[in-house]
Amino acid sequence: MLRKSPPADALTSSAGTGRLPLRARLRRDWQLLAMTVPAVGLLIVFHYVPTLGNVIAFQDYSPYDGITGSPWVGFYNFQWLLSDPEFWTALRNTVTITAFQLVFYFPVPIALAILLDSVLSRRLRLFIQGVVYMPHFFSWVLVVALFQQILGGAGLLAQTLRQAGHEPWNVMTNPDAFIVLVTAQSVWKDAGWGTIIFLAALAAINTNLYEAAAVDGASRWRRLWHITLPGLRPVILLLLILRLGDALNVGFEQFFLQRDAVGAEAAEVLDTFVYWRTLMTGAWSYGAAAGLFKGLVGLILIVVANKVAHRFGEQGIYKRS
Amino acid sequence: MTTRPVWQERPTVFGLTLKTVVLTLIVLAMVYPIYVVVLTSLSTARTVTEAGGLVTLPGELSLDAYRELFGGGVVTRAVLVSTGVTVVGTVLSLGLTIFAAYGLSRPGSVLHRPLLFLFLLTFLFTPGMIPSYLIVRELGLIDSYWSLILPTAVSAFNLVVMRAFFMNIPGEVLDSARIDGASDFRILWRIVLPMSKGVTAVIGLFYAVGYWNAFFNAVLYINDNGKWPLQLILRQYVQQGMNLVPNQRAVDTVAGYALPPNLAIKMAIIVVALVPVLLIYPFVQRHFTKGVIIGAVKG
Incomplete structure (x- = not known):
């Protein structure tokens, strides 16, 4: 291939690029662009086109007429949504589960990380880490099974109880215990994996601080309170804020899989609501409205959470730039 | 064994015992259910009957359940589907992600800011289930295996992790290669990738596990149960309790061996879903180093 060789400084991307004309930059970077295009194409088709497709929330959409042929109905679907008791049940369940898990799930990886960090033997620690990270890679179907x-x-518990002459007791179909059950499942599956970021933060704490405190007579617990926890504070705050920004996402599959066993009253969350209401009845626009609402x-929650993060002097998920 | 720092007091016997007990219980809570499931899947009908269900202590062992599963039929086909989707999907995803991550990693290149922004924006807003379903249907991908691959082929999260890693490679190295006349494809292949084996392995694992575990996309997009991936089979036969072997056949003997009990078969389906993850995991686990994961979590 015949090619004029451009001046050397035009080849290096880290040197001043602002001065080069667009044509020269294109000639220099076309390969980089070509590498990016396929992924961007998929992103547009499977993310941005559906994002625009949300306009059907303002229509009475029918697949035969398409977006162009379906009648516009304004906010009708949203009014319907807000007057639908099942929607409120789903919303209430979602928010309750988030709040419950904030109290009973969120601290577990922190405690586990501190516990793991205190194991002196490196090999033992790596072994335990390997074991507790593992369930993160199991599917929800597998975990529920x-x-x-x-x-x-x-199951095994009922079997053991029955053989011991007790009345077996089924946790999996009890709507009242459902929130405890799903939290236990989440802890089992993901709490171990959740320790990674805290372990990294713990490793970054300067050990001289511990030594100085110990020399000054601070006990184990005082060191935990005055050194370890303040050292973890930025990470804890960051993850807490991220979790709040994600409050309406409690996961789909876990609830979808167990909804039949405990009933919709306890197990319906926003995502499963959209699924059952739309794909089962063909109310496309209504489902899209519920999805768009979520x-x-x-x-809004993510943007607010980031504002709060910035106020606390933390980075949040995006920087102000 | 790392030694205790001199300033640290010796632990009390009580504290040490408590810690050992807690850690042992945690490890057992992870391992014991898997042990019981694997053991039951390997047990004969008699052992299962004697145990009254799940087997906790090894008795008579047999591979009958697996022979039944892999003797053709629903599970064999589902394993093939899941394997195919996982292999094709992972190769495609990893390729697309590496290319895009590198393409967006050179500071000052044309359009890299707006394109990167397109990816970052996906963290803020998800289009929702219904429009996503409709686009897959419009493209004619219902009941096509591509519906299990294309919509999730590029994860912005993995792309950002990989890009962050590529950006840490000193620019001078790449610039000197460019001056020597190497194309970007060549630089990526010969310089960048060999320096990024760890992150590639981890991202590859993330994708592979994602495809292997894919459940909900299949619920949405695959109506033909002859095309179901393994996770749907797992749900139908294990979670929903449908019997793979009809009950009246259980008294017969086929091909010289007694039919395995349905419970063992169900447990064997769990094991089949579990094993690929257990096999790949140890090789990748050592790469879960600080760099990759912290980049990952901060996104």
Whole structure:
């Protein structure tokens, strides 16, 4: 291939680029662009086109007429949504589960990380880490199936109780215990994986601080309180804020899989609501309205959470630039 | 064994015992259910009957359940589907992600800011289930295996992690290669990738596990249950309790061996879903180093 060789400084991307004309930059960077295009194409088709597709929330959409042929109905679907008791049940369940997990799930990885960090033997620690990270890579179907085999009506616990002459007791179908069950499943699956970021933060704490405190007579617990926890504070705050920004996302599959066993009253969350209401009945626009509602509230929460993060002097998920 | 720093007091016997007990319980809570499931899947009908269900102590062992599963039929096909989707999907995803991550990692290149922004924006807003479903349907991908791959082919999260890693490679190295006349494809292949084996392995694992575990996309997009991936089979036969072997056949013997009990077969399906993850995991686990994961979490 015949090619004019450009001046050397035009080849290096880290040197001053602002002065080069667009044509020269294109000639220099076309390969980089070509590498990016396929991924961007998929992103546009499967993210941005559906994002625009949310306009059907303002229509009475039917697949035969398409977006162009379906009648516009303004905010009708949203009015319907807000007067739908099942929607409020789903919203209430979602928010309750988030709040519950904030108290009973969120601190677990922190405690586990501190515990792991205190294990002196490196090999033992790596072994335990390997074990507790693992369930993160199991699918929800698998996790629910395992829980069912251990705690379900025909599971190991019931089997053991029955053989010991007790009345078996099925946790998997009890709506009142459902929130505890899903939190236990989340802890089992993801709390170990969640320790990674805290372990890294713990490793970054200067050990001289501990030594100086110990020399000054600070006990183990005082060191934990005055050195370890302040050292973890930025990470804890960051993850807390991220979690709040994600309050309407409690996960889909876990609830979808167990909704039949405990009933919609306890197990319906926003995502499963959209699924059952739309794909089962063909109310496309209504489902899109529910999805759009969730997406927009999520967007607001993330933006607010980041504002709060910046106020606390933390980075948040995006920087101000 | 790392030694205790001199300033640290010796732990009390009580404290040490407590810590050991807690850590042991945690490890057992992870390992024991898997042990029980694997053991039951390997047990004969008699052992399962004697145990009254799940087997906790090894008795008679047999591979009948696996023979039944892999003797053709629903599970065999589902394993093939899941394997195919996982292999094709992972190769495609990893390729697209590496290319895009590198393409967006050179400071000052044309359009890299707006394109990167397109990816970052996906963290803030998800389009929602219904429009996503409709676009897949419009493209005619319902009941096509591509519906399990294309919509999730590029994860912005993985792309950002990988890009952050590439950006840490000193620019001078790449610039000197450019001056020597190397194309960007060549630089990526010969310089960048060999320096990024760890991050590539971890991202590859993330994608592979994602495809192997893919459940909900299949619920949405695959109506033909002859095309179901393994996770849907797992749900139908294990979670929903459908029997793979009809009950009246359980008294027969086929091909010289007694049919395995349904419970063992169900547990074997769990094991089949579990094993690929357990096999790859140890090789990648050592790469879960600080760099990759912290970049990952900060996104």
